[in-house]
Amino acid sequence: MSLEEPRPPTESDVGVTAEGDLDYDELADLLGDHVVDREQHVNAEGFVIRPDEVEAVLSTLRDEAGFDHCSCVTAQEYQDRYESIYHLKKYDDPTQELSVVVPTPRDNPVSQSGAGVFDTAEWHEREAYDLVGVEYEDHPDLRRILLPETWQGHPLSLDYNQDQPQIVPLREHANPMEKRTKVPDDPDTMFVNIGPHHPATHGVLHVKTTLDGEQIADIDPDIGYLHRCEEQMCQQGTYRHQIMPYPDRWDYISAGLLNEWAYARAAEDLADIDVPEYAQVIRTMSAEFSRIAAHLLAVATFALDIYGDFTAIFMYGIRDREVIQNILEDLTGQRLMFNYFRLGGVAWDLPEPREEFFEQIRDFLDEWPERLEEYHNLLTSNELFQLRVVDTGVLPPEEAKSYGATGPVARGSGIDYDLRRDDPYGYYDELEWDVITDDGCDNFSRAVVRLKEMEQSARIIEQCVDLLEDWPEDEREIQSNVPRTLRPDPDKEIYRAVEGAKGELGIYIRSDGTDKPARFKIRSPCFCNLQTLPVMAEGEYVPDMIAALGSLDIVLGEVDR
Amino acid sequence: MSKNDQLHDTLEQAQAETGMESTQDARMGEGVDSRFNSKLRQAFGHTPFILTKFDEFMNWVRGSSMFMLLFGIACCSIEMMHTYAVKHDLDRFGAGVPRASPRQADVIIVPGTIVSKFAPRMKRVYDQMPEPKFVVSMGSCTISGGPFQEGYNVIKGAEEVIPVDIHVPGCPPRPEALIYGVAKLQERIANGESAPVTVKPYELEEFGDLEQDELVQKLADEVDEDDLVMRYNWAESP
Ligand code: SF4
Numbered sequence: 001m002s003l004e005e006p007r008p009p010t011e012s013d014v015g016v017t018a019e020g021d022l023d024y025d026e027l028a029d030l031l032g033d034h035v036v037d038r039e040q041h042v043n044a045e046g047f048v049i050r051p052d053e054v055e056a057v058l059s060t061l062r063d064e065a066g067f068d069h070c071s072c073v074t075a076q077e078y079q080d081r082y083e084s085i086y087h088l089k090k091y092d093d094p095t096q097e098l099s100v101v102v103p104t105p106r107d108n109p110v111s112q113s114g115a116g117v118f119d120t121a122e123w124h125e126r127e128a129y130d131l132v133g134v135e136y137e138d139h140p141d142l143r144r145i146l147l148p149e150t151w152q153g154h155p156l157s158l159d160y161n162q163d164q165p166q167i168v169p170l171r172e173h174a175n176p177m178e179k180r181t182k183v184p185d186d187p188d189t190m191f192v193n194i195g196p197h198h199p200a201t202h203g204v205l206h207v208k209t210t211l212d213g214e215q216i217a218d219i220d221p222d223i224g225y226l227h228r229c230e231e232q233m234c235q236q237g238t239y240r241h242q243i244m245p246y247p248d249r250w251d252y253i254s255a256g257l258l259n260e261w262a263y264a265r266a267a268e269d270l271a272d273i274d275v276p277e278y279a280q281v282i283r284t285m286s287a288e289f290s291r292i293a294a295h296l297l298a299v300a301t302f303a304l305d306i307y308g309d310f311t312a313i314f315m316y317g318i319r320d321r322e323v324i325q326n327i328l329e330d331l332t333g334q335r336l337m338f339n340y341f342r343l344g345g346v347a348w349d350l351p352e353p354r355e356e357f358f359e360q361i362r363d364f365l366d367e368w369p370e371r372l373e374e375y376h377n378l379l380t381s382n383e384l385f386q387l388r389v390v391d392t393g394v395l396p397p398e399e400a401k402s403y404g405a406t407g408p409v410a411r412g413s414g415i416d417y418d419l420r421r422d423d424p425y426g427y428y429d430e431l432e433w434d435v436i437t438d439d440g441c442d443n444f445s446r447a448v449v450r451l452k453e454m455e456q457s458a459r460i461i462e463q464c465v466d467l468l469e470d471w472p473e474d475e476r477e478i479q480s481n482v483p484r485t486l487r488p489d490p491d492k493e494i495y496r497a498v499e500g501a502k503g504e505l506g507i508y509i510r511s512d513g514t515d516k517p518a519r520f521k522i523r524s525p526c527f528c529n530l531q532t533l534p535v536m537a538e539g540e541y542v543p544d545m546i547a548a549l550g551s552l553d554i555v556l557g558e559v560d561r
Numbered sequence: 562m563s564k565n566d567q568l569h570d571t572l573e574q575a576q577a578e579t580g581m582e583s584t585q586d587a588r589m590g591e592g593v594d595s596r597f598n599s600k601l602r603q604a605f606g607h608t609p610f611i612l613t614k615f616d617e618f619m620n621w622v623r624g625s626s627m628f629m630l631l632f633g634i635a636c637c638s639i640e641m642m643h644t645y646a647v648k649h650d651l652d653r654f655g656a657g658v659p660r661a662s663p664r665q666a667d668v669i670i671v672p673g674t675i676v677s678k679f680a681p682r683m684k685r686v687y688d689q690m691p692e693p694k695f696v697v698s699m700g701s702c703t704i705s706g707g708p709f710q711e712g713y714n715v716i717k718g719a720e721e722v723i724p725v726d727i728h729v730p731g732c733p734p735r736p737e738a739l740i741y742g743v744a745k746l747q748e749r750i751a752n753g754e755s756a757p758v759t760v761k762p763y764e765l766e767e768f769g770d771l772e773q774d775e776l777v778q779k780l781a782d783e784v785d786e787d788d789l790v791m792r793y794n795w796a797e798s799p
Contacts, residue, residue: 150780150783150784152779155713160713163795164795165776165792165795166776167776167780167791168677168681168792168793169681169784169788197632204634224676224678226674226676227678228635228676228709228712228715229709229712232713233711246708249635314646318647319647319648322648336639337636337733556635
């Protein structure tokens with residue numbers, strides 16, 4: 001965590017033309033001798049810099065050029081070097097992107113840490129160290145993050161032997177904070193493990209908390225209990241068909257279609273594939289159904305955390321999800337793991353008879369305002385609920401930005417950032433809908449944002465259904481021509497993101513000329529959002545921490561990947 | 562002493578010598594007090610040993626009142642939640658509401674991918690459940706590792722860690738499938754086919770007890786002798 005306050009962005013950023021595009025030459029001038037070389041990536045230019053100048057470059061870019069969003073750090077190993085890429089963006093305009101490429105030699109993969117500039121880099125670099133083996137100097141706490149600390153080797157490096165045995169310890173009462181903080185020396189503090197098997201942690205999250213009385217003195221989320229090697233799986237699959245089933249399993253709370261879109265968008269842009277408009281409308285509609293279903297579960301389990309019983313709101317949420325799952329099952333053939341998008345379109349057209357399908361959706365839409373009102377009655381206008389969540393779990397916008405928070409978590413802190421509008425894809429820019437933000441910065445605002453977003457999603461769905469109903473029969477093209485085997489040009493690199501249910505879900509792909517990606521990196525919104533937990537919880541009571549965790553709405557499948 | 566009154570070492574000997582087919586026949590035959598030929602006795606079958614009956618009765622009870630452990634791992638747990646909730650309502654089948662503590666649960670449904678870091682924890686949770694305990698493994702991940710079988714970090718099936726009574730295949734299994742699996746488990750328990758585990762062969766090892774090989778020696782500074790550990794060999798797993 002950096003101690004200095006992030007500076008507010010300067011009035012006019014260096015390197016932006018009058019039209020609002022990036023002027024990379026001017027940016028290169030700004031950095032002067034720091035830039036050793038310049039690379040072309042599909043989404044942005046990459047500036048190659050020396051490994052000992054990372055902090056200087058990143059802070060110049062943040063303070064003077066306005067790159068206040070470090071969305072991802074990708075590490076990878078080449079035959080002759082290691083490389084870390086910092087994908088920078090701006091919260092005001094995410095289409096202004098820049099990659100900072102830091103190569104390090106193979107025999108000494110040490111580079112300076114960026115965690116002093118962007119707090120979010122802390123976890124990203126720990127992950128890079130864990131999986132690829134790049135070491136970061138001056139990193140506040142360079143430990144393994146996803147794999148057990150006794151793991152041997154770095155699994156995404158080139159010479160990793162997957163067949164070697166590993167030993168995983170189970171340390172029962174060891175106090176993991178002992179070496180790192182002074183707090184346990186104080187006789188008044190107590191160490192409590194929450195998770196990894198605990199109903200309030202929404203999966204297999206392990207939160208190491210040190211309590212001072214009832215207040216949380218220190219908190220350290222420990223992740224990796226569901227690290228399923230998603231990146232390795234995607235690197236082993238072919239672009240065309242073998243990767244698409246995996247995104248469904250990142251954010252598995254019915255948000256599968258949104259995740260599939262992340263991969264589809266990145267791969268389509270990488271291989272220059274167009275998507276027919278009709279397919280885009282279907283994608284938009286089905287993706288918004290996914291969003292509603294995901295937010296519903298978020299709200300339902302949040303209520304479960306707050307009220308602590310297995311009753312009304314949770315059951316209502318599940319009941320409405322069943323309705324959506326039925327619709328999506330009719331469309332895709334599966335309740336949860338849809339595998340419906342294809343590169344260049346979708347797998348098949350809407351189910352026949354179409355009228356019946358539309359009627360089903362319209363029934364849902366007709367009923368929806370009333371249902372939403374009920375959620376508002378049970379939650380947001382309920383005094384008990386307000387008492388528990390208003391002004392707890394406060395996440396100030398500057399901190400949210402520095403930690404790379406996106407999605408409802410950022411929008412609940414008043415950050416107006418939604419990739420559907422700011423970096424349009426699909427059919428969103430043709431439709432009428434609003435981005436919801438709330439300035440409350442607390443648990444309550446995040447819940448409100450989710451509830452209101454569901455309303456907007458229903459609006460989008462309605463417009464899509466209108467469009468689909470009137471779509472001329474001979475123009476229903478669901479799939480463009482895509483070669484049977486995709487082989488993007490070697491050394492093409494791309495980072496593309498979509499607005500997933502939890503925020504910016506980005507994919508970095510580097511191709512090496514074969515039909516499988518050479519590096520496939522997932523930028524998970526939950527991973528970044530979860531990092532803000534200490535900001536929200538330290539100094540608060542344990543139940544407020546549980547509420548903050550619920551309002552973050554993490555999915556461990558996506559945090560750990 | 563007549564032939565019938567002689568003492569025998571085993572039931573079979575007695576039956577062979579007396580020509581009786583079973584004790585029940587002996588009791589139900591002519592001349593026996595008809596009060597013993599009750600409907601209940603007929604329903605229970607032919608062995609009169611009360612212990613067996615009691616076991617059977619207990620099995621029936623166990624099968625009809627199962628308390629599940631609230632245990633979510635991965636994607637399958639979403640379908641498991643749907644199984645518990647309104648539409649599918651697993652409670653209708655006497656499979657109880659989920660308990661949050663392993664000390665109050667009889668059945669653990671393992672819903673999802675098990676990775677190296679989680680496996681020892683899961684073993685620990687399983688060990689904390691009181692006996693008799695039963696395991697339903699849900700989804701292909703718990704059968705073989707499922708879609709992630711080739712992952713460097715994925716344990717290839719729940720069976721590598723704890724004993725499993727019922728496997729429910731699918732990715733994820735539909736709630737109906739999970740209900741079917743649970744119903745099958747109830748049936749097996751009621752029939753006494755799913756033997757309650759009475760020993761704990763699945764305890765974790767202490768680090769000091771591991772065979773001294775290269776890996777153990779390398780880790781010797783990091784891990785204490787009495788730390789519980791799990792050693793997993795990807796090359797040897799199925
Ligand atoms: S079986 Fe499929 S749905 Fe279930 S946990 Fe594994 S990947 Fe997820």
